[in-house]
Amino acid sequence: MNADWNSRDKAHVWHPFTQVSYAPDNILIERGEGSCFIDADGNKFIDGISSWWVNLHGHCHPHIIEAITAQLHQLEHSIFAAFTHKPGIALAERLLTHLPGFDKVFFSDNGSTAVEVALKMTFQYWANKGTPKTKVIAFKDAYHGDTFGGMSVAARNAFNKPFEPLLFDVIAIDLPTDNNISDILQQMEAALQHEDVSCFIFEPLVLGASGMLMYSAAHLQQLITLCRKYNCLTIADEVMTGFGRTGQFFAIDHLEGRPDIVCISKGITGGFFALGATACRQFIFDAFVSSDKMKTFFHGHSYTGNPTTCAAAIASMDLMEDTATLNKIQHIALSHTAFAAELCNNPRIENVRHTGTILAFDIRTGESTNYLNNAAEPLAAFFLKRGIILRPLGNVVYVLPPYCITDLELASIYQAIRELLQ
Numbered sequence: 001m002n003a004d005w006n007s008r009d010k011a012h013v014w015h016p017f018t019q020v021s022y023a024p025d026n027i028l029i030e031r032g033e034g035s036c037f038i039d040a041d042g043n044k045f046i047d048g049i050s051s052w053w054v055n056l057h058g059h060c061h062p063h064i065i066e067a068i069t070a071q072l073h074q075l076e077h078s079i080f081a082a083f084t085h086k087p088g089i090a091l092a093e094r095l096l097t098h099l100p101g102f103d104k105v106f107f108s109d110n111g112s113t114a115v116e117v118a119l120k121m122t123f124q125y126w127a128n129k130g131t132p133k134t135k136v137i138a139f140k141d142a143y144h145g146d147t148f149g150g151m152s153v154a155a156r157n158a159f160n161k162p163f164e165p166l167l168f169d170v171i172a173i174d175l176p177t178d179n180n181i182s183d184i185l186q187q188m189e190a191a192l193q194h195e196d197v198s199c200f201i202f203e204p205l206v207l208g209a210s211g212m213l214m215y216s217a218a219h220l221q222q223l224i225t226l227c228r229k230y231n232c233l234t235i236a237d238e239v240m241t242g243f244g245r246t247g248q249f250f251a252i253d254h255l256e257g258r259p260d261i262v263c264i265s266k267g268i269t270g271g272f273f274a275l276g277a278t279a280c281r282q283f284i285f286d287a288f289v290s291s292d293k294m295k296t297f298f299h300g301h302s303y304t305g306n307p308t309t310c311a312a313a314i315a316s317m318d319l320m321e322d323t324a325t326l327n328k329i330q331h332i333a334l335s336h337t338a339f340a341a342e343l344c345n346n347p348r349i350e351n352v353r354h355t356g357t358i359l360a361f362d363i364r365t366g367e368s369t370n371y372l373n374n375a376a377e378p379l380a381a382f383f384l385k386r387g388i389i390l391r392p393l394g395n396v397v398y399v400l401p402p403y404c405i406t407d408l409e410l411a412s413i414y415q416a417i418r419e420l421l422q
């Protein structure tokens, strides 16, 4: 990095998920173009993880830029209580066309707030109905964001260790597999006996930050069906899996049934702005409609429903709905399937897995597989040296590209992985 910018960065900026005592200098990105970044020295990097899973159509996509620019000339922002605007209304309608069975959309700021809103909506739903319930069932290895509610319903690990005394307890169940599914269903049925159980929250099909752990739609459907039998609300956290990542528009589209609440963020604006959305069914909304003021959902953020952000999201939806994008998603999924078949007998790795456009495997290191595995930094450096941004989750290497990635770019990621495993 340019020395002056580097020292200014070091002097004043605190970067996320970064241990400065050993982290290399940050790379100064100058611009983005398609699936690539170009740094201040003119080096090009393929963004193999879609910039923390947000970018869908490539950096600086002209269609989204045009929509944002037009919106900025009209209305940059307005309060969203007692006022509304066309981009907010149009985006809610557009999202719901892809969420049959859901009726209302509540906007917030990011993935963590989409989850907070879902949890608060659930707890208050039960309170408003006159039967307060606050117990949550969640997967043992889940990740649902860095706010306190999100951390509480997630795995207890390095991400939240210092805050553990402050987190609320959840009933944690293991991820289902073909071998343990009957045990898991029993665990779930036992958990559902608690009078206080309000909801089951889950990342559908892929648990992202915990290491791209994958499980089947059929097993998830069995868990949801059981929850419904016991009147337990179900919350799908689609923050990472939404917008085509698993091969369908939403991961819940792989299911026969529908959950009650869905949390959306990351890809919603095509990777341009932070935006969270929590969609729910009508009966949940109805529990908040009352002449009793105390039944109001007293939640909101200053930038809730920001119209410029909504305009970006609508433009991203235009691109998502284009058959070229849908075909590209299938094409990436097929490429991953072929590459996974090539990798699966390699003795240096294990658990080769893929769902839709997400491919992952664990490097055998002798250490346990987790986020703190010491392989993470050398692995990231190996790929960076080859002009590829992959940011392994510990020893878990994964590829999660923007849909605009070219065959050549994807092939160069695969080739770098082959070199790594030689």
Ligand SMILES: Cc1ncc(COP(=O)(O)O)c(C=O)c1O
Pocket: 110, 111, 112, 113, 115, 143, 144, 145, 146, 203, 208, 209, 237, 238, 239, 240, 265, 266
């Ligand atoms: C499943 C899931 N939920 C919630 C979040 C939190 O989203 P954000 O980082 O936008 O707060 C993430 C982020 O990775 C996620 O993967």
